[in-house]
Amino acid sequence: MAWRDPDEHRRWVLENKSRSLEDKQTNLKEAIAKFLHNGDYIAMGGFGHIRVSMAAIYEIIRQRKRNLVMAGKTGVHDFDTLVASGCVSKAEVAYCFGHELRGLSPASRRAVENGRVKVVAEISNAGFQWRFKAAAMGLPSIPTRVMLGTDTFRHSSAKIMKDPFSGKPICFLPACYPDVVFVHVRRCDKYGNSQIDGIVVEDFELARAARRLIITTEEVIDEEKIRKEPWKTVIPFYLVDAVVEVPYGSHPGNMPYLYYSDEEHMAEWLKLSKTDEGVKQYFEKYVYGVESFEEYLHLIGGDQKLRYLRQVEQLKVPVKAPWKEG
Amino acid sequence: MEMKVEYSTIELMACAASKILDDKKSILVGTGLPIIAAALAQKTHAPNLLIVFEAGGMGPQIPMLPISVGDSRTFYRALMASSMDYVMSTAQLGYVDYSFLGAAQIDMYGNINTTVIGSHEKPKVRLPGSGGANDAGSLCWRTIILMQQNKRKFVEKVDFLTTPGYLSGVGAREKAGLPADTGPYRVITQLGIMGFDEKTKRMTLLSVHPGVTADQVKASTEFKLIVSDNVTVTKPPTEKELEILRTEIDPAGMVLGRR
Numbered sequence: 103m104a105w106r107d108p109d110e111h112r113r114w115v116l117e118n119k120s121r122s123l124e125d126k127q128t129n130l131k132e133a134i135a136k137f138l139h140n141g142d143y144i145a146m147g148g149f150g151h152i153r154v155s156m157a158a159i160y161e162i163i164r165q166r167k168r169n170l171v172m173a174g175k176t177g178v179h180d181f182d183t184l185v186a187s188g189c190v191s192k193a194e195v196a197y198c199f200g201h202e203l204r205g206l207s208p209a210s211r212r213a214v215e216n217g218r219v220k221v222v223a224e225i226s227n228a229g230f231q232w233r234f235k236a237a238a239m240g241l242p243s244i245p246t247r248v249m250l251g252t253d254t255f256r257h258s259s260a261k262i263m264k265d266p267f268s269g270k271p272i273c274f275l276p277a278c279y280p281d282v283v284f285v286h287v288r289r290c291d292k293y294g295n296s297q298i299d300g301i302v303v304e305d306f307e308l309a310r311a312a313r314r315l316i317i318t319t320e321e322v323i324d325e326e327k328i329r330k331e332p333w334k335t336v337i338p339f340y341l342v343d344a345v346v347e348v349p350y351g352s353h354p355g356n357m358p359y360l361y362y363s364d365e366e367h368m369a370e371w372l373k374l375s376k377t378d379e380g381v382k383q384y385f386e387k388y389v390y391g392v393e394s395f396e397e398y399l400h401l402i403g404g405d406q407k408l409r410y411l412r413q414v415e416q417l418k419v420p421v422k423a424p425w426k427e428g
Numbered sequence: 429m430e431m432k433v434e435y436s437t438i439e440l441m442a443c444a445a446s447k448i449l450d451d452k453k454s455i456l457v458g459t460g461l462p463i464i465a466a467a468l469a470q471k472t473h474a475p476n477l478l479i480v481f482e483a484g485g486m487g488p489q490i491p492m493l494p495i496s497v498g499d500s501r502t503f504y505r506a507l508m509a510s511s512m513d514y515v516m517s518t519a520q521l522g523y524v525d526y527s528f529l530g531a532a533q534i535d536m537y538g539n540i541n542t543t544v545i546g547s548h549e550k551p552k553v554r555l556p557g558s559g560g561a562n563d564a565g566s567l568c569w570r571t572i573i574l575m576q577q578n579k580r581k582f583v584e585k586v587d588f589l590t591t592p593g594y595l596s597g598v599g600a601r602e603k604a605g606l607p608a609d610t611g612p613y614r615v616i617t618q619l620g621i622m623g624f625d626e627k628t629k630r631m632t633l634l635s636v637h638p639g640v641t642a643d644q645v646k647a648s649t650e651f652k653l654i655v656s657d658n659v660t661v662t663k664p665p666t667e668k669e670l671e672i673l674r675t676e677i678d679p680a681g682m683v684l685g686r687r
Binding site: 229232 | 459460482483484485491492494495496497498499500502503509510511512513516519520539543548550551552553554555556557558559560561562563566567588589590591592595600601603604605606607680681682683
């Protein structure tokens with residue numbers, strides 16, 4: 103899945119990726135229409151509900167992309183909604199079908215249990231990010247000591263070989279070069295030089311593994327600010343194909359140091375997604391019924407809700423989590 | 429006069445799990461009961477327990493229960509906000525002593541399933557998958573499993589072997605290529621605490637919770653459970669521990685439930 107011969111990928115990079123500083127600012131509608139194609143293998147930056155480009159997810163659903171293959175690397179609301187909306191038909195799974203502490207995902211579980219979405223391979227979280235790391239290094243594979251002896255390995259794309267130095271069995275994971283990757287960052291300049299506040303998760307590797315990389319950002323900043331603190335750049339411009347400024351773009355997820363996850367919204371989705379009818383209602387209201395992410399933000403509670411989420415993040419008010427009432 | 433302290437089974441499990449953790453060690457934790465048990469240990473006997481989250485948080489001072497293993501609470505006032513590659517490589521290097529895991533099924537060698545009930549092709553119930561469990565169970569020195577115990581969960585054969593326990597017995601982990609001398613250390617359920625027999629690596633009952641008998645535990649296990657010659661009774665939570673759990677660690681009752 104998304105494996106490529108490194109020489110084939112190098113050739114593609116030579117022919118398709120520019121090394122010059124160019125203004126890449128655009129909007130989500132155009133970026134997704136231009137770079138994402140039906141059938142593509144996609145991966146999202148961030149982790150679970152944290153710093154995931156949900157604005158991009160909603161736009162993918164709005165454009166009714168089909169037959170996408172998704173890297174289920176702790177895929178939570180992103181995976182759940184892409185599956186429920188019919189955009190994703192196959193997945194490679196490290197963690198999916200759940201919402202961590204909130205419980206299991208009714209919609210995507212229904213889809214896999216009745217065959218609407220197919221799990222083509224299993225993998226572990228470390229395994230997934232090491233697949234991206236191998237790609238980020240321009241390698242065909244990477245040796246690791248996870249997954250050995252298990253069904254997770256038997257249902258994965260990995261191979262076990264004898265290590266030539268220690269003589270011990272070792273698990274070789276194939277590199278993963280996704281067609282399109284979306285990463286939501288705290289700030290970047292118009293060329294795509296990006297800074298992330300807090301944990302990087304696996305975006306350092308994922309950004310380099312991607313063929314097409316779309317950056318959504320809370321804020322576009324001046325190039326001068328990047329140059330003043332270059333050690334803060336975790337994704338350099340030449341990897342980036344599009345830059346889209348989307349404040350609150352991780353909603354309903356968490357954006358470290360800015361806003362906490364919207365647990366009331368999550369509770370609404372978890373309740374509605376218990377039935378196909380509810381799923382339809384959710385998408386009609388929050389995705390198809392709006393033209394843009396700004397309109398969506400208005401619907402979820404506007405300025406008042408966003409102020410509350412900022413206060414939760416700063417520990418000034420307690421989090422309301424209605425899903426825990428069942 | 430000794431007062432009888434009221435507590436729930438989940439509170440007992442949290443306290444029992446926290447007591448296993450030695451001070452000055454490191455632990456890779458997930459959300460829910462694991463983070464609660466690790467935080468309790470840190471606030472009682474193990475102030476120097478290093479808490480690590482797979483998404484990159486290292487050594488945080490957790491202000492409230494995180495909802496996700498990557499949310500901003502997992503690196504609040506932390507010593508390092510790193511990456512998954514960093515944390516998992518650190519575990520592969522041998523710096524991570526413990527990890528807590530949950531499971532839908534477990535067998536006598538501590539192999540666990542969190543992927544699927546029924547067949548993989550046509551699942552009866554689809555579960556989230558490995559997540560970081562396979563990595564933690566492969567790479568950490570001692571794995572501690574927290575789960576409910578009954579005959580459908582403590583089974584002869586797991587439907588899917590997601591995370592390695594001792595695989596097929598003594599020496600099997602090393603033969604498969606997993607790091608030497610690692611593996612499951614304890615299994616804590618609502619009924620008791622189990623370890624693994626040195627010679628056979630089979631699950632062995634070590635202690636029963638107050639009011640539970642060894643026969644009850646055996647009756648809740650499909651495979652043949654070895655019973656230690658000196659089964660003890662698990663120490664119940666103290667008032668102090670319960671107070672910390674209820675007022676400091678999970679005041680909203682997100683995991684421990686409302687009282």
